[in-house]
Amino acid sequence: MARHARHQVGAPRFAARAGIAGIAIALLGLLMVQSSSDVRRALQPARARMDGITSQLSSAANHHFAGYTWLFANKASKERIRELESQVHSLERWREASRTMSLRMVEYENMLDLMGEPQIGGVTARVIAETNGPFTHSRIANAGAVHGVFDGFAVVNEHGLLGRVVRTGHRTSRILLLTDYNSRIPVMGRTSLDRALLVGDKKVGARILHAETPDKIVEGEEWVTSGDDGLFERGLRVGFAHQDKEGWRLDLAMQRDAIDFVRILPPPSFVTPEELMISDGKLLTPNTDENLTSQSFEEASNSEQGGTNVGGRP
CATH class of the missing domain: 1.20.5 (Single alpha-helices involved in coiled-coils or other helix-helix interfaces)
Structure with a gap:
């Protein structure tokens, strides 16, 4: 009885071993057959049809x-x-x-x-990164003096102010970004109307320094150019104010997207009183004491002549 049970248990094991051995022999035979060049040539048409x-x-x-x-x-x-x-x-x-x-x-x-406000034109240009320039954060624009670009021009894109032109070539110009330590831009808050100096910072982008009334600055307030230096148009978007442990900083609008195409803007065309102007074909000179005296004499003479003509009218 026990011998019969052992025979029943051993039969499946033998069958499994025999099956494994048979599969191994078949694979070995298949490899040997495929290694023959004659067999490969014979199977080539069938393989081509199967590939198709x-x-x-x-x-x-x-x-x-x-x-x-x-x-x-x-x-x-x-x-x-x-x-x-x-x-x-x-x-x-x-x-x-x-x-x-x-x-x-x-x-x-x-x-x-x-x-x-005076109408300001501008030049559209494309900028590329500068790796070996004299500044840490700067760009090169493909517009220069031949296109009417000069030092001090403001540079903006669709988000806001990027920086200013610091050097101009014949057909190219170098732009100093707001994030560079050498950048100094007068700015103001739209809500607080507080004026300050925006200084580039390599850690956070830019910081607000020398604020006139820092207590009036509002968290998240939009800051724009104040135009106090006469180089930038007033109202160009710069960024939004946020306070940290070191003071107030700006999340710059220029950092929203990659810098590609920009608009280079000339400074506002304000004319100082000392500059010569042409008005009605007459050369106007600065208001010196001598000029003021002569102008007053001419005005008095004209008024007297006007009164005589009125009284002598028939």
Whole structure:
């Protein structure tokens, strides 16, 4: 009885070993057959047909799944188009509102006899990084003196102020960024109206120093150029104020995206009283004591002549 049980247990083991040995012998024989050049030449047509069938099946599967891919991509494109159309409609409303406000501002300025801000032109250029320049944070623009760019011009992009031109060549110019330690820009807060000096900082980008009333600075307040130096137009966006352990700093607007295309702006065209001006074909000189005396005498003579003509009229 026990011998019969051992025989039943050992039978499956022997069968498994025999099967493994048979598979090994078959694989060895297959390898030996494939190593023969005659066998490979005989199997080459069959392999070629199988490769063709496999490629056709793969192409059909790719074409089938490509339809689903196109379907989902087309759906995403339609959603993006609807989103852009909504943005266009919103921008059109803002454009009309801006035109209305501009016309209203012009009417108010005419009514109040208010001198508006001077219109500033500019040059569009593309900038590249500079690795071996004299400054830590600077860029090179492909616009120079031949394009009307000179030292001191402001540089902006779609987000705000980037820096200023510090050196001009014939067709290129070097831009000193706000993040460089040598950068010094007069700025002001839109809410607090506090004025300060923006100094470049390699750790946080830029810091607010020498603020007139630091207690009035508001967290998250937008800061712009004040125009006190006469080199920058007033109101160019610079960044937003945040306070840390070392004081107030600005999250610069220029750091929102990569710097590629920029606009180079000349300084406001304010004319000092000492500069010579041409008005009505007459050369006007600075108001010295001698000029003021002669102008007063001419005005008095003109008024007397006007009174004589009025009294002597028939």
